Amino acid sequence: MSDREHQLELACRLADVLIGIEPERVRRDALDLIEESELPTAVLDVASRTPRVVNAAWRALFGPRDAYTAIAGVEEACRTGAATHVAELALELGGRPAYGAAMLRPSCDDHGATTRVTVVCVDITDEVVARQLAADAATLVWSGRLGDDSDYFNHRWSAYAGDHPAWQHAIHPGDVARCNTGFRWAVRERGSTDIEARVRRADGECRWHRVRFEIASSGSRWFGTAIDIHDARSAEAERNEWLARERAARADAETANRVKDQFLSAVSHELRAPITTMMLWEGILRDEGADPALRAKALDTICQSAAAQSRLVGDLLDLARAIAGKLQVDLRPLEVERIVRGALDAVAPTARAKRIALVRRGAVSSVQASQRHCCAIRNSSPALCGRRRGSF
Numbered sequence: 001m002s003d004r005e006h007q008l009e010l011a012c013r014l015a016d017v018l019i020g021i022e023p024e025r026v027r028r029d030a031l032d033l034i035e036e037s038e039l040p041t042a043v044l045d046v047a048s049r050t051p052r053v054v055n056a057a058w059r060a061l062f063g064p065r066d067a068y069t070a071i072a073g074v075e076e077a078c079r080t081g082a083a084t085h086v087a088e089l090a091l092e093l094g095g096r097p098a099y100g101a102a103m104l105r106p107s108c109d110d111h112g113a114t115t116r117v118t119v120v121c122v123d124i125t126d127e128v129v130a131r132q133l134a135a136d137a138a139t140l141v142w143s144g145r146l147g148d149d150s151d152y153f154n155h156r157w158s159a160y161a162g163d164h165p166a167w168q169h170a171i172h173p174g175d176v177a178r179c180n181t182g183f184r185w186a187v188r189e190r191g192s193t194d195i196e197a198r199v200r201r202a203d204g205e206c207r208w209h210r211v212r213f214e215i216a217s218s219g220s221r222w223f224g225t226a227i228d229i230h231d232a233r234s235a236e237a238e239r240n241e242w243l244a245r246e247r248a249a250r251a252d253a254e255t256a257n258r259v260k261d262q263f264l265s266a267v268s269h270e271l272r273a274p275i276t277t278m279m280l281w282e283g284i285l286r287d288e289g290a291d292p293a294l295r296a297k298a299l300d301t302i303c304q305s306a307a308a309q310s311r312l313v314g315d316l317l318d319l320a321r322a323i324a325g326k327l328q329v330d331l332r333p334l335e336v337e338r339i340v341r342g343a344l345d346a347v348a349p350t351a352r353a354k355r356i357a358l359v360r361r362g363a364v365s366s367v368q369a370s371q372r373h374c375c376a377i378r379n380s381s382p383a384l385c386g387r388r389r390g391s392f
Helices: 003-019 024-036 056-062 074-080 125-132 155-161 176-189 230-286 292-324 336-353 371-380
Strands: 041-045 050-054 084-090 099-108 114-123 140-145 150-153 193-200 206-215 221-228 356-361 383-388
Touching: 003 024, 003 041, 003 050, 003 084, 003 099, 003 114, 041 056, 056 114, 074 099, 074 114, 099 125, 125 140, 140 155, 155 193, 176 193, 176 206, 176 221, 206 230, 230 292, 336 356
Parallel strands: none
Antiparallel strands: 041 050, 041 114, 084 099, 099 114, 140 150, 140 221, 193 206, 206 221, 356 383
8 A cells, every 4th residue: 555545544534433423512523623634525425425524625626516426436435335545536627637546435334334435535636747747746837728828837836936827927037938939839839849948936036947838648738847957057057168268278288389389490490500600610610721811700600609509598598587487687787789789780681681671870878777777778779760672
């Protein structure tokens, strides 16, 4: 026996005992207990085919319907005198979906004739509808007849969104139009449609749900369901954000690698140039028959190339120190004229190859490298103008 069947059996026994209590004063108290019961309960008189007792829960569920014919199986219980459990009973309640489970318990007189039948019901509509829709207990469900508004909301909906006759009231204003479009399409095409929409809770908080509209197999009703996907959607958004950060970091790393490769290529070229020069002029030095002036020029060129290579290596070391945050600035007097002249000489071959004329204007004298004089250097530095040859 299931828990529900056991519960109905106990309630039915209790009602049967209470209805038979004597004397009359005590019996009135017993009837009050039956009236206050949350389970729909009725005690039917077999001889007159009329209800002897119908409590408030029964009247709320069945309305003014004849209590004797509201539950199938009453006649069978009267005939056999055996208690009967109805696991699932479709209730005809104005066209809206309604299902119940019931326990029928006959009572017999001293001659074995059935005199009354006690019936106790429990509403299992939400359970049956959820099973028909293949939905779990946490799903919000609402329904209505085709062409009409909602006339059924499951308990989960009422607990989440509160009691309101229009399901659109619980949908976020920004998502109502999409939901209405999907609903009309499902009704018109006799199909089902899924929409992600925000459903407003009774306390005002909105959570993302997957809303589905579909038509019952009978074609007479439509059903709406909403499954909470807020946490899953948030997790997906976080995952997408993490993937975006990963892609950005990978792109930055690839860019850094490309820049590093370009830097190494440029450094290799700059280091190779003075080495090539020294090797060429070294051959002249080995030639004992070479002109002394040419040998002297070879020595000067080799010294200049070695100095240039030394400066380049020093610059690379300074760059490494700067990256590591260990670069130290050596403040000392410097000859700006020599620096400017060296800079012009360094870029002159490239400028000539590109047909650019370099013109220096103004004179620069030696200054002390202090903060005040550094400003003077910027303000009085020679103007370097580059223009295409022939455009002067």
